[in-house]
Amino acid sequence: MSLISFGSRVFRSYYLHVLGRRGCSTAAFMPESAGFDGVSSRSALHEFSVSNSETFWAALARHRLSWMSPFHTVHDCDLSRGRIRWFEGGKLNVSVNCLDRHVQTCPEKVALIWEKDEPGSEVKVTYRQLLEMTCRLGNLLRRRGVKKGDCVTIYMPPCPLAVASMLACARIGAAHNVVFAGFSADSLSERIRDAQSSIVITVNQGVRGGKLTQLKKTVDTAVQSCPNVRHVFVSMRTENPVAMTERDVDMEEEMLKEDAVCEPAAMDSEDVLFMLYTSGSTGKPKGLVHTQAGYLLYAAVTHRYVFGYSDGDVFGCVADIGWITGHSYAVYGPLANGGTTVLFESTPIYPDPGRYWEMVQRLKINQFYGAPTAIRLLLKYGDQWVQKYDRSSLKTLGTVGEPINTEAWQWYYSVVGGERCPVVDTWWQTETGGICIAPRPSEPDAEIIPGMAMRPFFGIKPVLMDSKGKVLTSNDANGALCIAQPWPGMARTIHNDHERFKDTYCQQYPGYFSTGDGAHRSKDGYYQITGRLDDVINVSGHRIGTAEIEDVVNQCPEVAESAVVGYSHDIKGEGVYAFAVLKKSVEAEEGVLSKQLKDLVSQKIAKYASPDCIQFVERLPKTRSGKIMRRVLRKIVEGDTSGLGDLSTVDDPAVIQEIIQSHDKHF
Ligand code: 6R9
Numbered sequence: 001m002s003l004i005s006f007g008s009r010v011f012r013s014y015y016l017h018v019l020g021r022r023g024c025s026t027a028a029f030m031p032e033s034a035g036f037d038g039v040s041s042r043s044a045l046h047e048f049s050v051s052n053s054e055t056f057w058a059a060l061a062r063h064r065l066s067w068m069s070p071f072h073t074v075h076d077c078d079l080s081r082g083r084i085r086w087f088e089g090g091k092l093n094v095s096v097n098c099l100d101r102h103v104q105t106c107p108e109k110v111a112l113i114w115e116k117d118e119p120g121s122e123v124k125v126t127y128r129q130l131l132e133m134t135c136r137l138g139n140l141l142r143r144r145g146v147k148k149g150d151c152v153t154i155y156m157p158p159c160p161l162a163v164a165s166m167l168a169c170a171r172i173g174a175a176h177n178v179v180f181a182g183f184s185a186d187s188l189s190e191r192i193r194d195a196q197s198s199i200v201i202t203v204n205q206g207v208r209g210g211k212l213t214q215l216k217k218t219v220d221t222a223v224q225s226c227p228n229v230r231h232v233f234v235s236m237r238t239e240n241p242v243a244m245t246e247r248d249v250d251m252e253e254e255m256l257k258e259d260a261v262c263e264p265a266a267m268d269s270e271d272v273l274f275m276l277y278t279s280g281s282t283g284k285p286k287g288l289v290h291t292q293a294g295y296l297l298y299a300a301v302t303h304r305y306v307f308g309y310s311d312g313d314v315f316g317c318v319a320d321i322g323w324i325t326g327h328s329y330a331v332y333g334p335l336a337n338g339g340t341t342v343l344f345e346s347t348p349i350y351p352d353p354g355r356y357w358e359m360v361q362r363l364k365i366n367q368f369y370g371a372p373t374a375i376r377l378l379l380k381y382g383d384q385w386v387q388k389y390d391r392s393s394l395k396t397l398g399t400v401g402e403p404i405n406t407e408a409w410q411w412y413y414s415v416v417g418g419e420r421c422p423v424v425d426t427w428w429q430t431e432t433g434g435i436c437i438a439p440r441p442s443e444p445d446a447e448i449i450p451g452m453a454m455r456p457f458f459g460i461k462p463v464l465m466d467s468k469g470k471v472l473t474s475n476d477a478n479g480a481l482c483i484a485q486p487w488p489g490m491a492r493t494i495h496n497d498h499e500r501f502k503d504t505y506c507q508q509y510p511g512y513f514s515t516g517d518g519a520h521r522s523k524d525g526y527y528q529i530t531g532r533l534d535d536v537i538n539v540s541g542h543r544i545g546t547a548e549i550e551d552v553v554n555q556c557p558e559v560a561e562s563a564v565v566g567y568s569h570d571i572k573g574e575g576v577y578a579f580a581v582l583k584k585s586v587e588a589e590e591g592v593l594s595k596q597l598k599d600l601v602s603q604k605i606a607k608y609a610s611p612d613c614i615q616f617v618e619r620l621p622k623t624r625s626g627k628i629m630r631r632v633l634r635k636i637v638e639g640d641t642s643g644l645g646d647l648s649t650v651d652d653p654a655v656i657q658e659i660i661q662s663h664d665k666h667f
Contacts, residue, residue, distance in 0.1 A: 030305065030441075032059040042442050049458035050485065056459060057086070057488055061297050064336070066101050067092045068266045071293070077486040080510045082502040085270050086294035086488045093264035094273060094296050095138075095171040098335035099131040100264070110340045112160050113314065113363055117207045117346045119355065122363065125160045127338075130167070133160065135262035136255040137168035143258070144231050144249065146199055148173030148265055151275065153197040155188060155219055157181045157206045158321045158343035161235050161251070163331055165201045166274070166321075170292075173265035175272040177287070180322025181206055181215055182624040187285075187648040189222035191277050194287055194495065198230045201251070203237040209350040216242045223247075269293035275495045276324055278430040285648075286504075287495035288430050295433050296336055298489025302434040302457060303333030305441040306424055307367040307396045311338065314393075316365035318344040318356065318374075323625050324430040325400055329369055333434070348374045353381040357389040357416070368416075369398035369426075373561075373626035375408045375416075380560040380583045383415050391416065396440070398424045402627055403529055403547040405554040409450040427453040427529050429515060431505065433489030436460045437527050451551065452528045459487045464521055465509050472521075480533060481519040482512035518545060537566035537574045539608045546630060549611065552604040553578055553597055558586045563620050564611065565634040577637045578611040579659070581620060590616055613637075615663060621656050623649040632656060636663055 030045065036055070039045045049056040054074040061071065071090030077083060102109065107128035114123040125133075146152060152169050154176055156162040162178075169176040177195040179188050192200060200223060206213035216234055220243075223229045233251040234242065244250065273295055275287040303309055315334045319325035321343070334341035342363060348356055348370075356378070360368060378385065397417050404412075404425050413423045427437040437453040437460065439446075448454060456462050464472040464479030472479045483490075490513065494501040508514040518530040530545030537546060546564040553562040562580040569575035580597065582588070594614045602610040621629045635644050641660055647653060 032063045035059060042446070046456065046458055050461045053459055053485065053487075057297070060301055061087055061090075061293065061488075064300055065092060065293060065297055066097055071269060075486065075488075079486060079506055079513060082493065082498060082506045084486050084490060084492050086291075086486075087269035087297075090269045090293055091266040092269070092293055093171065093267055094292055094332075095134055095167040096264050097296060098167060098170075098332065099127060099134060102127045102335075102338040103131050106338070109338070111335060112163060113340065113342045114158075114160050115342050115344045115346065115359055115363065117210065117350065119346075119351065119358060120362065123160070130160065130164060132260045133164040133255070134167040134171055135260050136258040137161075137164050137251075138171040138262040139258040140233075140249075140251070140254050141168055141174065141199065142172055142262075144199060146172060146174050148267075149175075149272075150199075151175040151177050151195045151197050151272075153188075153192045153195055153200045154178045155181055155183075155200060155202045155215060156235075156321075157203065157208065157215075157237070158326065158330065158345050159203070159237065160343070161203075162201075162321055163335075163343065166327075166331060167335075168262075170267075170273060171262055171264050173267055173271065176274045178274070178276065178322050178327070180320055180624055181213070182320075182322070182651070184648060185218045185221035188218060189225050191285070191287070192222060192226045192229065194277075194285075195275060196228060197226075198228050199233065200229055200231075201233040201235075203235050204242040205238045205240055207237060208345060209347045212238065212240075267292050270492070274327070276327065276430055278324075285646075286497065286500060288491040289493045289495050290433055290489075291492050294488030294490075296332055298434040298487065299328040299333035300336035302489075303329055303339075304337055306426060306435050306438045306457065307369070307398060308440060309334070309337060309339060309367060312340075313366035313395070314340045314342065314363055315367050315369070316342040316344070316360065316363065317369040317398075318342070318348075319369070319371070319400070320344075320625070324428075324433070325369075328434050348378055349381075352385065353378055354385040354388055357386050357391060360391050360394060361389040364393040366393055367396045367398065368394060369400065371401045371626045372399050372404040372408055373402065373622065373628070375399065375404065375412050376554070376561045379408060379411045386415050391418065394421050396424060397421050398426055400426045400428070400435075401625065403531060403551070404451055405547075405551040406450045407554050413450070422448055423450075424448075425451065425453050427517075427527070429517075431491045431513075431515070432483075432487075433491060436483065436487075437462065437529075449522075449526060449528075452522070452526050454526045456527070459485075461485050462519070462527060463512065464519060465512070469509050475521050475525050476523045478518065478520045478530065480509070481515045481517045481527075481529070482509050483515065484512055486513070537564075537576060539566075539569075539572050539574050539576060548605060549576060549578065549601055549609055552601050553580055553611075555604075556593075556597055556600060558582050558588050558593060559597070560584075561620065563628045563630055563633055565630045565637055567634060567637040569612070572608075575612040576609060577633075578614045579617050579620060579633060580614055581617055613667065615659075615667065617659050617662060619652075619655045619658070621659065622651045624651045625649075626651075633659070636660055 071087035112125040277285040439454040461484040531547040566574040
């Protein structure tokens with residue numbers, strides 16, 4: 001029998017417990033707001049939250065978090081200097097908030113459902129079990145010399161021991177640095193060195209889509225150039241042995257020797273909780289730093305209100321824990337709320353394209369949160385893969401990571417959700433810590449426009465800037481999306497590079513947090529993200545978002561997905577170049593289809609937006625988190641294939657070669 005802890009040595013008896021007992025209280029809609037004068041609607045509450053942010057956030061922080069000592073200052077921020085501090089004076093422990101307080105009220109409630117690669121082999125872990133794993137691991141880390149303020153690197157796929165590792169760091173006051181377990185040895189080693197970790201936690205092998213990956217071997221290679229690494233903790237995901245050295249620690253065996261009780265460290269609100277590396281516009285990845293109280297509070301309240309999460313629900317976020325979405329909505333938000341959260345180890349098409357919906361049926365998932373890229377992929381395979389399964393448990397469908405085109409949105413809403421579930425297109429970033437713009441919360445039947453993130457979350461005040469850095473005050477406007485005042489979940493700095501943090505986020509529009517994204521505010525004041533600003537094309541002086549063109553191209557029934565980039569054009573400044581992937585089994589004459597697509601764009605947007613060139617490709621280059629790498633496509637179009645830039649995040653480098661070859665042949 002396979003167990004919570006890999007390799008079946010630890011916690012065998014836990015499986016004997018009856019799981020899923022309820023009995024935790026159900027909170028009414030934001031009960032904290034009862035004390036806010038004159039607040040009777042969602043929009044009044046939003047208005048209150050931005051105009052009285054101290055009162056608003058203080059009430060939530062007191063209500064939602066358990067403190068060891070109370071904070072004395074709600075916030076002390078100066079965005080222009082990149083100074084962001086929340087809940088100073090307060091002390092708390094994040095693992096106590098995510099575990100101990102729920103163990104007190106409902107110890108046998110399921111905290112984690114580990115959806116392993118093989119369907120039907122899920123493993124459930126209760127709050128009591130997860131606390132015990134966390135404590136044993138916390139004690140082991142302490143014994144191996146990890147102190148408050150150190151940073152532990154975690155290189156693991158989604159699994160209970162990965163979550164326990166994150167929480168064990170939080171328990172003893174160490175920061176964690178989760179590196180997506182698909183990164184290469186070079187990328188891992190760069191991140192370990194930058195984070196100055198002396199401990200790395202990994203598994204012997206990963207299992208994904210029926211294939212094994214040699215994670216321990218990758219760590220072995222990576223740490224060769226990390227002289228600070230003293231120990232590598234290895235847990236056994238599979239039965240296959242791996243070579244162990246003096247430096248390596250058999251994690252599960254050592255955990256058994258540790259006490260199951262571990263004193264939580266009293267942390268200041270602004271102590272570091274974790275860092276997470278993400279790519280910027282330059283080559284070097286940046287380690288964004290999140291701190292304790294503000295991050296946890298923001299993850300918890302956005303999780304509860306954006307998705308309408310209630311006690312007893314099963315939350316299914318399929319993002320990997322190596323990304324911010326996995327941190328905030330597979331781990332911290334749901335656990336802070338005492339929820340049941342799914343850890344998804346597999347892929348959307350393993351063993352077949354029905355995987356998500358079969359899982360929804362089997363685990364009775366109530367909120368499903370995934371990426372548009374996966375929706376577009378599944379849409380290609382047809383409705384039958386969805387309709388085979390009972391999806392009546394679903395209440396809310398979420399998307400994140402990139403703009404969702406209308407066709408994918410409609411398919412998600414109609415076919416997956418049977419027109420019953422609101423689709424929440426959630427906009428946010430590693431930098432923002434949690435969701436900032438989303439259709440919900442709002443009055444239950446408030447409108448949701450396909451492909452629009454719609455409404456700012458409580459405490460978020462979005463503004464659009466014009467090219468001169470002036471705030472655009474009217475509606476029906478396009479501009480650079482900034483956020484006008486700090487919120488608790490925002491990143492505090494870039495590890496070891498506060499200057500870069502200030503330059504990138506605080507100084508472009510002094511006094512505002514600059515997101516790097518473009519957005520449209522509709523006539524009715526709703527927000528739509530148009531894509532990274534570096535993905536906006538200027539054609540003959542007209543600004544056009546690549547996402548807008550893609551949206552139209554994707555509406556063509558033959559097209560599965562597309563990517564549009566700008567390239568330098570003698571006359572127009574920039575031309576429009578589209579890459580299109582056709583649906584399986586489509587047999588169309590490329591010349592005819594190309595003309596059809598160009599006409600469609602002229603018709604739906606404007607003639608200037610019509611692609612100058614359309615290249616049909618088998619696949620698009622993507623990062624491992626599923627983002628299309630338009631930067632690389634732009635270089636290919638411009639013939640600059642020797643300077644493709646940082647490719648460390650590319651999922652499959654062969655795709656790039658395929659596209660270069662077909663580009664050279666045809667254009
Ligand atoms: C959470 C996450 C952030 C960038 C962000 C934006 C894009 C995310 C989006 C979206 C349109 C949405 N993005 N959500 N674009 N609509 N709903 O993805 O974090 O990996 O840091 O990426 O992703 O461009 O700036 P991260």
